Amino acid sequence: xxxxxSVFAAAFIALGLSWCGLVYAPIQQLGGTKQTxxxxxxxxxxxxxxxxxxxxxxxxxxxxxxxxxTVQIRQTGVVHTLSIxxxxxxKAVDFKxxxxxxxxxxxxxxxxxxxxxxxxxxxxxVPKLLFSGEESAMVSMLGDKLKAVGVKTEARVExxxxxxxxxxxLRQSVAADYLYDTPVQLGSLRAGPDLANLxxxxxDVNWQLQHxxxxxxxxxxxxxxxxxxxxxxxxVGAQPAPDALALSKAFAPSAGFEVVPTAEARQLAAxxxxxxxxxxxxxxxxxxxxxxx
Amino acid sequence: MNPTExxxxxxxxxxxxxRVPLLALFGGAAMWLVLSLALGLAAVMTFHQxxxxxxxxxxxxxxxxxxxxxxxxxxxxxxxxLGVMLWIFSRLSQAPLALPMVPVVAANLWHLxxxxxxxxxxxxxxxxxxxxxxxRAAAVLLFAAFMLIAVTAVATFGAxxxxxxxxxxxxxxxxxxxxxxxxxxxxxxxxxxxxxRGVVQAVIGWWLANNLLFVWxxxxxxxxxxxxxxxxxxxPLASSGYTLFGFLTLMFFGTWCGIPQGAPVPAWLxxxxxxxxxxxxxxxxxxxxxxxxxxxxxKVSCLGGTFCFMKFGVLSFVVSSLLYVSEFxxxxxxxxxxxxxxxxxxxxxLLGFATMILCGAxxxxxxxxxxxxxxxxxxxxxxxxxxxGGTLLFVIPLLIGGLEQGIxxxxxxxxxxxxxAVALKFLRISTTGxxxxxxxxLCLLLNVLVMTMQWKLGLxxxxxxxxxxxxxxxxxxx
Numbered sequence: 001x002x003x004x005x006s007v008f009a010a011a012f013i014a015l016g017l018s019w020c021g022l023v024y025a026p027i028q029q030l031g032g033t034k035q036t037x038x039x040x041x042x043x044x045x046x047x048x049x050x051x052x053x054x055x056x057x058x059x060x061x062x063x064x065x066x067x068x069x070t071v072q073i074r075q076t077g078v079v080h081t082l083s084i085x086x087x088x089x090x091k092a093v094d095f096k097x098x099x100x101x102x103x104x105x106x107x108x109x110x111x112x113x114x115x116x117x118x119x120x121x122x123x124x125x126v127p128k129l130l131f132s133g134e135e136s137a138m139v140s141m142l143g144d145k146l147k148a149v150g151v152k153t154e155a156r157v158e159x160x161x162x163x164x165x166x167x168x169x170l171r172q173s174v175a176a177d178y179l180y181d182t183p184v185q186l187g188s189l190r191a192g193p194d195l196a197n198l199x200x201x202x203x204d205v206n207w208q209l210q211h212x213x214x215x216x217x218x219x220x221x222x223x224x225x226x227x228x229x230x231x232x233x234x235x236v237g238a239q240p241a242p243d244a245l246a247l248s249k250a251f252a253p254s255a256g257f258e259v260v261p262t263a264e265a266r267q268l269a270a271x272x273x274x275x276x277x278x279x280x281x282x283x284x285x286x287x288x289x290x291x292x293x
Numbered sequence: 294m295n296p297t298e299x300x301x302x303x304x305x306x307x308x309x310x311x312r313v314p315l316l317a318l319f320g321g322a323a324m325w326l327v328l329s330l331a332l333g334l335a336a337v338m339t340f341h342q343x344x345x346x347x348x349x350x351x352x353x354x355x356x357x358x359x360x361x362x363x364x365x366x367x368x369x370x371x372x373x374x375l376g377v378m379l380w381i382f383s384r385l386s387q388a389p390l391a392l393p394m395v396p397v398v399a400a401n402l403w404h405l406x407x408x409x410x411x412x413x414x415x416x417x418x419x420x421x422x423x424x425x426x427x428x429r430a431a432a433v434l435l436f437a438a439f440m441l442i443a444v445t446a447v448a449t450f451g452a453x454x455x456x457x458x459x460x461x462x463x464x465x466x467x468x469x470x471x472x473x474x475x476x477x478x479x480x481x482x483x484x485x486x487x488x489x490r491g492v493v494q495a496v497i498g499w500w501l502a503n504n505l506l507f508v509w510x511x512x513x514x515x516x517x518x519x520x521x522x523x524x525x526x527x528x529p530l531a532s533s534g535y536t537l538f539g540f541l542t543l544m545f546f547g548t549w550c551g552i553p554q555g556a557p558v559p560a561w562l563x564x565x566x567x568x569x570x571x572x573x574x575x576x577x578x579x580x581x582x583x584x585x586x587x588x589x590x591x592k593v594s595c596l597g598g599t600f601c602f603m604k605f606g607v608l609s610f611v612v613s614s615l616l617y618v619s620e621f622x623x624x625x626x627x628x629x630x631x632x633x634x635x636x637x638x639x640x641x642x643l644l645g646f647a648t649m650i651l652c653g654a655x656x657x658x659x660x661x662x663x664x665x666x667x668x669x670x671x672x673x674x675x676x677x678x679x680x681x682g683g684t685l686l687f688v689i690p691l692l693i694g695g696l697e698q699g700i701x702x703x704x705x706x707x708x709x710x711x712x713x714a715v716a717l718k719f720l721r722i723s724t725t726g727x728x729x730x731x732x733x734x735l736c737l738l739l740n741v742l743v744m745t746m747q748w749k750l751g752l753x754x755x756x757x758x759x760x761x762x763x764x765x766x767x768x769x770x771x
Contacts (some may be wrong), residue, residue, distance in 0.1 A: 001463050001537060004450060011467035014544035015474055015504070021549065021565060022500040023478060029559060030496075031489045062417030064355020070631055074555045165705030173557040173702065175492040183421035183483070184494040186556070190702065191340075191716070192632040193709050215343070221710035225339045225354055226347035 036176050039280040046179050049274050054180075056271025059264045061183060063227065070187035073169035073196045073277065076161040078286070080139045081132040086152035092124030098149065107141060127154065156287040157280075169197040169277055171284040177277050192224055199276040206246070208269040209261050214251040230265035233257050308662040310389035312379050312748075314445075315662050317400035318376035319655055320745050323738040325368025325407060326648070330731040333361035337724050340717060351415040359426050360414040365643050366424065366505065367435065368407045371472070372400065373651040374513040374660050375442050378465045380658050381520050382446055386453035392445045397439035406434030409585060422483050422494065424502045431482045439476070442470045446627025460536045464516025467544060468509055475504040492558055506642055507573075507617060507694065511543055514610055514650045515580050518603050521654060522587050525600045529587030535579055544577035554626035565621075570621035578616070581611040597674030602653025609645030613638055616692070628703060633716050634695025637688045637723075645684040646731060652676060652737055659744060668743040669736070676736035683729025690726070694719025 001007050027106075029200050034043045049057070060066070087095055096119050101111035122128060130153070131142060139155045144160060146153050159171050173196050178184045202208060207218060213231050216221040231245070233253045244258035253259060261269070294295045336357035338345050346352040375396075383390045390396075410427030413419060419426035425437065446469060450462070479501035488494055523530045530536065549569025552562045584607040588600075595601040616638045619625050629635065656673045660666055667673055701712035 001458055001540075003456075004458070004462075004466060007458070007463045007466045008470060010541060011470045011544055014541075015471060015548055017545070018500070018504075018548035019474070020352070021480065022552070022562070023497055026493050026496045026558070026562065027482075027489050030491060030493045033491055061419065063350070063353055064359050064414075064419065065420075066421070066423075067355035067358050069680065072555070074627070074630075076627075162703050162705045166709065167491075175557055175559070177557065178495075179491045181491070182488055182494070184492055185421050186403060186422065186492075186495050188553070188631065189633065190698075221708075221714075223340065223343055223713055225343045225345070227353070228344075228347040229350040229353075239594035289413055 007173055017143065030175055031033070032180055033176065035179065039282060039285055041279075043279070045279055045281060046177055048180055050270060051134045052267050052270035053274035054271075056267035056269070056274070057181060059230075059268040060271055061185060062242060063268075066185035066187040068187075068189055068191035068195045068224075070190055071196045071275065072186050073163045073171065073194060074161055075159050075164060075172035077159075079132055079134065079158045080136045081156045081158060081292050082130045082139045082142055083127045083156070084146070084151060085127050085131055085154050087124065087126065088150035088152065090151065092122060093121075095124075095151070105145075108138070111138060150206050154228045157285050159284075159286045163194060166193075167201065168194045169171070171277065171280065171286045173277055174281060174284045175285070195272065195275050196277045197275065200278050203234075203273055205266075205269045205273055208272050209265060210247065212265060212268065213245055213259060213261075214247060217248055217251040218237060227241060227265070230268065231259050231261050233259050304384075304466065304661075304665065307383050307387070308380075308664065310393050311383055311658075312389065312662045314379060314393055314396035314400065315376045315658065316748070317397050318372045318379075318403075319659065319741055321400065321404040321407075322369045322376070322651075323655075323734070323741040324736045325364045325372075325404075327731065327738050328411075329361045329364030329368055330727065330734050332357050334724070334731060336361055337720065339728060340720050341724070350417065352427075356415055356417065356419070359419055359423075360411050361423070362639075363414065363426055364407065364411060365648075367410065367427065367521065367707045368644065370510070370651065371439075372403055373655065374468075374517070374647070375439075375446075376400075377651060377654040377658065378447065378468070379442070379446055379519050380637070380662065381517065382449040382467065385455075385459055385520075386749055388449060388452040388454065390445065391448035391452055395445045398440050399438040399445075402434050402441070403438035406431045406438060409434065420484050421480075422498045424505060425479050425483060425498060429480070429484050432476075432484055436473075436477060436480070439472060443473065459520075460530060460533060460540070461516045461520040461539050463537070464512045464519070467540075468512040468516065471509050471512060475501050475509070494564060495556070495619050496552065497729040498560060499551040499553065499556075499634075504548055506639060507550060507614070508543065508547045510642055510647045511547065511576075511580075511610065511614065514606060514647050514734050515539075515543075515584075517650050517654050518584065518607050518610075519587075521599060521603050521657060522584060522607070525593055525603070526588045526591035527593070528587060528591055531583050531589075533650055535583050539576040539579035539583065542572070542579065546572035547576065548685045549573075550621055553630055554621060554623045555630050563621075565747065567623055568619050570618045573618050574615065577611055577614040581607065597677040599653040599657040601677050601681075602649050602656070605677070606646050606653065609641060609649060609684070613641040613646055617642065628699035629695065630699075632695035632699040632702070633691045633720060634699065637691030637695055640691070641684065641688045644680065645688065649680060649684075652733075655737065655741070656737055659741065660757035663744055663748060665744070665747065667740055668747065669740055672736040672739060676740075679733030679736065681728050683726045683731075683733055685726065687723045687726030687730060690719040690723040694723075 038045050090138045099119060100116055102108060103116060131139060143153050143155050163169060211218050214226055215224040236256055236258050241260050242259055244260055333512055335352055336354050336642050339354040347416045379390060379396060383558055410431030413428045418428050482489060482497050483494055519530055546569050549567050550573055552566035554563045556563055588604060590761055593600050620635055697714050698716035701715060
């Protein structure tokens, strides 16, 4: 590094390379993304939000909700399962014997212990989980063999991971989910729960509004700050306002007053209930991927 | 190799040329630092008393925290670093600051931009992209101001008497390009009428955050530390070769970090980041070794002096960078992502590393450029202990709490409220640290402000003296 030019050139090349890799390439790859199709359906994904929900995204941004909430489900992997739904004409004992004989097939041998083992105590009640593992090939082969002898089975793809076990979502979030968000606010801290699937967990707009006004009135252990400034407290007129919040005693304003959400609060609630990531996509498949055979 | 300043020019002359620009940069920076820490403290109060700001929209947690973060980076770190950079360039060049009025104008533009941006965040007009919350009006001002200061810096750099470059030159010169490019790119793409579609926005945001918080801070902080450490220790910089190696690897590898491992983007992006993060360990260790060897055996007592600030800063650089890099290890990120851990690491980078080194440099530079002693030298020493202790007390509970929170979040059977509660316990401890850091920042502000007042009073006095001085009446020859 003898001259200013060589320092400049080194810095230029270093930052230029990462610009190409982490700015230009993602724009080329993802910048032209269009709606995709939901797996095994003709529905488009994602759907454009309603007007109120689109404005609600801006309320979410203005109040920096993303400081404490993520909108992103993580998943560790998928498990393929095969369950028996109908034994057909067979009896459970015969079926067990058939399965034992089937285990001689070389491809099925490696999971013979788990399958035969699971059938030991089985009395013939359906549905019965027969196989669960990471190889999808095993499921389809086993399904085909059983279909040939008239046994009906159901194959499923199930997602795994702590977020999914918590009920925060059905599958991992993928790039397509954020197509209509500007700005995209993924969040980087879970001081509060993830919201990617909130619209499915808590679809009631009134619940959302009440939760925004007084979080602890609906969730006792909540640490969320109240957003009272999104509501107006006013005197009850000749008749109570139809959209006044139905609050419990401890959280209600003094008698003769009612709490009415402002337009911003309603938009935010519309946005929160519009947050759904509950359909299977090509890059994030989950049950049901194959119909009953 | 020591900074080769073969006193051909009187240092007083160099320092005097930096006086007004540096006062403009440091004065505002010190004020923003205090405001940032105060806002951060106000923000965290929400976790002590959730309904504290329920009726006050502009202090709601998300807004106050975003404003505090941006004030720390854009309000304090960057202008302070630019001021120190100008002075170091002038010293290394043995030339007075070129175009000294330009950085004065730029400093005021910069502070105006920060003011606009902060107000915008607090009234809910932020852009929504982390570390890029300032809206367009503020971003344009900041960029223009930066480019003006860069012009002065480059002109001073070009006027150097000794053509050979010192390692600090490399780091600081590269930092000029680094900020200009990454900040303009991010703004042009994200704060425009037609931002790229979908999740690309987040990718560009992460790229910017990494380039500012990891690479830029490292370039500036290490560049400054490698100027002061050899001077104060009275020993040459340990190894120019190692430093060059660290400099190049920092730029080429460090810039690839930034994409979180669980991000909903094509898998190659996080993978590249993980690889970049792994390789970034090399420059961090290399630069740490150079600093260690440079100060090793130096017989300088420090007791809260600039030497202490610098040593603590470099140590923080090594530790916080290693923690930062570990966030991108896929195995750890599954636990650490979405917890207070990442917040803690960022605060360590900004407070323990950047703020520490900059405060040390300001205390060293100010008395020289003002040609007078610090008004409160004891507060300067106290500043070191308050910020060092405060940062550790602030950050370490967040790291431990974040780790516990992450482990609990991984267990699907543990209720979410339990995971939050354990993190909250640690967060509340860390507030004490935040308070200490704020007190430390007040020491800096007091020193800078009083010094500015004294200087201004001096100016006024000299003007009054000039006006009231008896006019010399020419002798009349009779």
